[in-house]
Amino acid sequence: xxxxxxxxxxxxxxNRMNNFRKNIVAVLFTPLFLLLIVYPLIALLVRLEWxxxxxxxxxxxxxxxxxxxxxxxxxxxxxxxxxxxxxxxxYLFLRHTLIYKVANLMNDLPIALPHTVAGLTLLxxxxxxxxxxxxxxxxxxxxLAVVLAMFFVSYPLAxxxxxxxxxxxxxxxxxxxxxxxxxxxxxxxxxxxxxxxxALFSGFVxxxxxxxxxxxxxxxxxxxxPGSTQVLASYVFTKVEEGELEMAVTASCFCVxxxxxxxxxxxxxxRVWNAKS
Amino acid sequence: MLKVEKVGKSFHPxxxxxxxxxxxDSEIRVIMGLNGGGKSTLxxxxxxxxxxxxxxxxxxxxxxxxxxxxxRGIGYVPQHPALFRHLSVQENIYYAMKxxxxxxxxxxxxxxxxxxxxMLDKKPGVLSGGFQSRVxxxxxxxxxPKVMLLDEPLSDLDLAxxxxxxxxxxxxxxxxxxxxxxxxHDPREAGLVGDSFSALVQGEIRGIHSAExxxxxxxxxxxxx
Numbered sequence: 001x002x003x004x005x006x007x008x009x010x011x012x013x014x015n016r017m018n019n020f021r022k023n024i025v026a027v028l029f030t031p032l033f034l035l036l037i038v039y040p041l042i043a044l045l046v047r048l049e050w051x052x053x054x055x056x057x058x059x060x061x062x063x064x065x066x067x068x069x070x071x072x073x074x075x076x077x078x079x080x081x082x083x084x085x086x087x088x089x090x091y092l093f094l095r096h097t098l099i100y101k102v103a104n105l106m107n108d109l110p111i112a113l114p115h116t117v118a119g120l121t122l123l124x125x126x127x128x129x130x131x132x133x134x135x136x137x138x139x140x141x142x143x144l145a146v147v148l149a150m151f152f153v154s155y156p157l158a159x160x161x162x163x164x165x166x167x168x169x170x171x172x173x174x175x176x177x178x179x180x181x182x183x184x185x186x187x188x189x190x191x192x193x194x195x196x197x198x199a200l201f202s203g204f205v206x207x208x209x210x211x212x213x214x215x216x217x218x219x220x221x222x223x224x225x226p227g228s229t230q231v232l233a234s235y236v237f238t239k240v241e242e243g244e245l246e247m248a249v250t251a252s253c254f255c256v257x258x259x260x261x262x263x264x265x266x267x268x269x270x271r272v273w274n275a276k277s
Numbered sequence: 278m279l280k281v282e283k284v285g286k287s288f289h290p291x292x293x294x295x296x297x298x299x300x301x302d303s304e305i306r307v308i309m310g311l312n313g314g315g316k317s318t319l320x321x322x323x324x325x326x327x328x329x330x331x332x333x334x335x336x337x338x339x340x341x342x343x344x345x346x347x348x349r350g351i352g353y354v355p356q357h358p359a360l361f362r363h364l365s366v367q368e369n370i371y372y373a374m375k376x377x378x379x380x381x382x383x384x385x386x387x388x389x390x391x392x393x394x395x396m397l398d399k400k401p402g403v404l405s406g407g408f409q410s411r412v413x414x415x416x417x418x419x420x421x422p423k424v425m426l427l428d429e430p431l432s433d434l435d436l437a438x439x440x441x442x443x444x445x446x447x448x449x450x451x452x453x454x455x456x457x458x459x460x461x462h463d464p465r466e467a468g469l470v471g472d473s474f475s476a477l478v479q480g481e482i483r484g485i486h487s488a489e490x491x492x493x494x495x496x497x498x499x500x501x502x
Contacts, residue, residue, distance in 0.1 A: 172359035175326045176413075178346035179353040180420050181376025190375075194363040 052246025061226040065235040076150035077208035084158035107156045119220020146222035150211035158203035165199020198273045279456040284332030295480040301456040307471030316460040320426045352422030354430040358413035360401035367397040373420030384419040407438045425457040443469040464492040
């Protein structure tokens with residue numbers, strides 16, 4: 001019956017059985033998807049209250065956390081893209097070198113690493129003991145620390161996206177550019193990067209969205225100082241801890257909206273690119 | 278003159294080129310062989326895109342074996358036109374001038390010879406396959422190369438378009454009077470464009486007199502395989 005409803009087929013017994021067999025994977029997938037992905041989001045949205053929204057939107061710390069999230073996320077995504085462009089060069093021209101092999105291996109590490117561990121490594125690397133000359137806490141518990149924590153977890157996504165864009169590229173354009181007098185660096189900037197527009201854009205947006213969602217590494221290295229290093233994710237956590245559930249719900253709904261906006265932008269841009277090509 | 282001396286290349290465990298030697302004066306030398314027989318590898322080694330395991334490549338009197346592709350002065354037309362899609366046709370053809378190669382007058386002459394005048398502002402993506410091949414040839418020639426390498430440049434095209442384009446390509450290449458290596462596995466294409474012929478059989482170059490003779494040699498090699 002579920003198959004009949006979902007795939008709009010005539011409601012005969014034979015058709016029902018056929019549809020069930022044909023779409024068995026989708027029949028199993030759909031309830032799980034609805035239960036585990038859609039239902040939790042609905043559970044959040046139905047808890048949204050007018051009073052909570054008014055209270056949250058009147059809270060200066062909320063808007064400061066939005067500002068911190070967006071600014072740090074954009075900077076982290078930009079930094080990720082710059083490094084991903086560097087990685088892309090190694091991917092194309094230095095694939096037999098040690099630096100490429102190490103960089104390629106390390107790309108997967110931040111994905112597998114618990115993000116509390118990522119935060120701790122950053123704290124030890126750039127904290128009071130090693131970078132004390134930069135301030136009382138080194139780089140830790142500053143907005144720059146938030147940027148670095150976000151970058152640490154989002155860079156691999158940007159690098160992977162740029163590299164997969166290169167896999168789809170016609171590599172003969174590099175050979176031709178070289179015979180026309182380009183050095184590898186010139187060919188990379190004049191020919192490779194301009195043809196990778198979509199991959200670069202996707203890499204940036206994915207890194208940005210990953211940055212917005214980061215909590216553990218940000219709190220470990222950047223802290224959770226309201227108005228200073230607090231981001232949306234840690235604002236929600238704080239409000240839950242303080243028992244201000246309606247404010248946490250409002251901030252969470254704001255996060256969902258922001259994420260949807262990013263996903264929609266990415267999808268729209270892809271469609272434009274596909275239409276162009 | 279282009280001279281290739283005992284060039285060898287292996288892609289472990291297969292030996293693709295075995296001490297290949299050839300020399301080409303101001304002529305169009307067609308190299309024929311089976312797909313995957315090492316023709317493209319040979320061109321890439323001559324262009325400096327891939328290193329050879331052994332042997333030397335000379336352009337004129339100069340040994341260019343250790344030089345990068347940008348320092349060899351070679352024009353390369355790959356199998357697919359490989360046009361720079363973010364640039365216009367004109368920008369593609371003028372590309373080498375960014376690196377101080379070629380001149381506007383030469384490029385404009387090529388544009389006229391290859392009938393590309395009406396296409397200059399267009400992006401390569403909107404051109405037909407035949408015109409993309411013309412742009413690819415014009416772009417390589419506009420860099421004033423000392424040697425031209427063409428790797429099955431018309432393989433993407435229909436037979437009818439190919440047969441129209443080949444005499445035009447030949448005329449342009451002959452007008453510039455430089456050594457040209459033209460790789461193909463199509464005996465008809467070889468006959469239409471070539472002045473002299475070689476066959477690449479089991480990694481070795483065999484000199485022959487006609488495209489048909491090369492084809493027979495390759496066919497015998499395929500059967501014996």
